[in-house]
Amino acid sequence: TQLLEQSPQFLSIQEGENLTVYCNSSSVFSSLQWYRQEPGEGPVLLVTVVTGGEVKKLKRLTFQFGDARKDSSLHITAAQPGDTGLYLCAGARSNTGKLIFGQGTTLQVKP
Amino acid sequence: GAVVSQHPSRVICKSGTSVKIECRSLDFQATTMFWYRQFPKKSLMLMATSNEGSKATYEQGVEKDKFLINHASLTLSTLTVTSAHPEDSSFYICSAIKGAATYNEQFFGPGTRLTVL
Numbered sequence: 001t002q003l004l005e006q007s008p009q010f011l012s013i014q015e016g017e018n019l020t021v022y023c024n025s026s027s028v029f030s031s032l033q034w035y036r037q038e039p040g041e042g043p044v045l046l047v048t049v050v051t052g053g054e055v056k057k058l059k060r061l062t063f064q065f066g067d068a069r070k071d072s073s074l075h076i077t078a079a080q081p082g083d084t085g086l087y088l089c090a091g092a093r094s095n096t097g098k099l100i101f102g103q104g105t106t107l108q109v110k111p
Numbered sequence: 112g113a114v115v116s117q118h119p120s121r122v123i124c125k126s127g128t129s130v131k132i133e134c135r136s137l138d139f140q141a142t143t144m145f146w147y148r149q150f151p152k153k154s155l156m157l158m159a160t161s162n163e164g165s166k167a168t169y170e171q172g173v174e175k176d177k178f179l180i181n182h183a184s185l186t187l188s189t190l191t192v193t194s195a196h197p198e199d200s201s202f203y204i205c206s207a208i209k210g211a212a213t214y215n216e217q218f219f220g221p222g223t224r225l226t227v228l
Contacts, residue, residue, distance in 0.1 A: 006154075031214040042115075042204050042219035043155070050214055088154060092215030097143045097160070097208045099215055104154040 003027055004091050006102025014110050016078050021087055021105045024071045029091035032072045033099065034063055037086040079109045112138050113209045117220035124195055125228055131191045132223045134205030140185035141207035145217065146178075149202045161188040195227045 006023045013019055023032070031050040035043035047056050049065035049072060056063045060083075062075040072089055086106050090099040114137040124130050134144055142163045147155040159180050160168040167180035177199075179191040188207075192199055202224055206217035 031216075033214075033216060035219075040202075040222065040224070042117075042206075042221045045216060045218065048214050048216055086152070090217075095215075097145070097215055097217070098157065099217060101154045101157075104152075106152055 003100050004089060004102040006089055006105055008105060009103055010106050012108040012110065013079055015081060017109075019076050019079060019107070021074045021089075021107075022071070023073070023089035023091070023102045025091065026070065027091075027093060028069050029093055029100075030069075030095075031092045032065055032069075033090045033092075034072070034074055035088040035090065037088060043086075043088055076107075079107075081109045081111050083107060084109050113207075113218040114138050115205065115207050115218050115220040117205055117223050119223060120221060121224045121226075123226045123228065126196055127194055129191055129193045130195055130225060131189055132203055132205075132225075134188045134190070134207070134220050136186045136207045136209075136218075139207075139209045141188075141209065142185060144182060144188040144205055144207045146180060146188070146190050147204045147206065149204060149222075151202075155204065158190075192225065195225070197227045200225055200227045 004025045034046045037043040047063045052067045052069045054065045060077045064073045088104050089102040116135045118133045144161040146158045158173045161180050161182040163182045169175045182188040204222040206219045
């Protein structure tokens with residue numbers, strides 16, 4: 001059973017297009033992180049959201065945490081080829097430090 | 112900062128040998144580190160939680176006698192793959208929590224590509 005459903009799993013778009021990645025769960029998370037990973041490297045933390053309804057912006061990336069803290073979304077405006085990579089959402093349900101990862105979204109932005 | 116390093120970045124070994132992978136937190140102390148395994152274009156699969164000064168906690172289905180974890184200091188955790196076989200070939204990534212795990216933010220190493228011939 002996948003506790004954190006991430007969609008879509010694959011996305012190929014043209015430079016300049018907008019896109020949204022979703023992470024959904026039936027469970028409540030105390031916090032949720034978004035990571036970006038490039039091939040052959042480790043994931044890099046993009047943002048942490050902790051409050052229901054919270055919205056955070058990182059340049060062209062907008063992250064939102066659902067009001068009930070069960071879901072989150074990542075919206076990229078005017079995607080660039082440099083945005084290409086694997087995007088991972090990860091939710092925390094306890095203070096053990098463990099994270100529950102979504103399946104990941106492989107994004108390809110074509111010039 | 113929160114920098115985590117891994118060594119080696121790539122390793123090729125023969126079937127039946129053991130391989131040790133090191134994970135270091137370079138600019139902070141980490142009482143808790145994690146070891147993950149990742150298959151191509153897939154998400155991270157948690158193998159075990161490494162706690163400084165105590166035994167590691169393994170996820171269901173992970174053989175603790177095959178994947179030995181030692182967290183001897185606040186900046187170093189090691190993963191030893193014993194009697195490696197081709198099916199152990201994978202990308203292994205460690206992470207560490209900086210400070211209190213208030214928001215469960217993990218900082219990841221660059222990964223180690225293991226190839227078992």
